[in-house]
Amino acid sequence: MRKLAASLGQTFLLLTLLALLILQQLQKQPLIDKLQDGLRLATNGLNQTRTAFGILNEPNLLPPSSVSLISVLPSITPAPIQSETQHLRQLTPTLSRAAVVVQAPQVLQIDCEGRVTDHDSFTKAGEYVHSVMNGSDGYLPRLECPPLNASRYLSLSDRTASGQKPRFFFAMNLHQSAHIIPQLLGATIEVIRFLGPEVCVVSVVEGRSTDGTFEILKSLAKQMEYLGVSYFLSCSELQPGGEGMERISTLAELRNRALWPLTQHAHLYDPSSTIIFLNDIAPCAEDLLELIHQRMVLKADMTCGMDWYNLDDGGTFYDSWIGRQMNGETFFEVPQSTSWDYSKNLFWNHETSKSRYSLGRPVQVFSCWNGAVAFTAEPFLEGKIRFRTEAEEECHLGEPVHLAKDLWKLGHGKIAVIPSVNVGYSVHDSGKAKEAHGSVSSVAANESIELSKIDWQRKPPGQIKCLGTWDHPSWEPFELRE
Structure with a gap:
């Protein structure tokens, strides 16, 4: 009887596998792909069969929705990002200790209650998703980027350790960004594949877009699951500079929201994690990897392109309101007439910085952002820092400048610009920027590791240029009186 029961159990299991394969062809559920190997292994023994079916019978594992494995929360709040049963799952079945490598938990979440999907935009989203995941083979513009120099970034990709905590957190705030998504997220996905999806997290806050941005980001969730990267998408109606919304405090809030999956669950992340925060730019994969690489090589707290x-x-140079040299001045001179005549003369009154920049070497600065930045997650994980606007009696500055001030106060003042990372806010502009100012590949070919090192200045400048308005600049002491 036992042999008969075992035989019947295995027969039933094989029939179930056949049904799942048919279901996959009909629905293309990536999760089923991951269960097939487990079911195949399960035919080796009846006890293992029970394990496989235990996973298949988990509540809500295969929700009847158009986006697989996405749990929609009731509202956007800084409450826990996921519940244990619905949002934090280990996708690889543990069928036997010897047969399966344990992977980090996969988290997928869309937190966009009330966000209405436009049918036409959702229909067109597939072409954008294909371009993001596979490169462009149609009309969507993509930047011609060189192949990755894998040996240069080999130290960033450690595939030997199992059960690793996430170490790379990609954060973005996107509005009306459909035109840039193929290049921006395409480069990000290429980097994630190189680093290892199991150690990467992507968090995007979308706001008020009418060009298909939301529909594309939502449609990407299924491919993110298949890739094996944790993906968070949330929506916000906040409008920087809108009615009743002060621009800088609203921008700070949006940036903080993008970091919620990290700051609300700090224990899930490696203490050495890097946050890669990206504007709506058109980067190559090597640009993002270079920022991370230089942060490690230079032992920097922050690197900017x-x-x-x-x-x-x-x-x-675009981010002129944010950038400050090590003497507290702007990256280029802006007279009270607000003329931009001197904008080509970068690092105009700090000779060491000017010389290093002209040679393509990393330059220490007081503050930067410049479209793409990689910075230490440590003070965020410890709850010591967040994006903010000015405090009482403090100069009105951009939220990245206040972030830099707080980093310096916490002993994280090793901030550098990487001159080889040049980006624009369209595919065309990024291509032109690299032609005019160099690319990672072209600069790295002539790089001297010894000369690229920075002799870090440990003390910040005594005062910082304050630009409440360009025509009425002033100076603010770094340390305000208590």
């Missing part, structure tokens, strides 16, 4: 616009005449 350089962002550009007006590329017809070589380009103008």
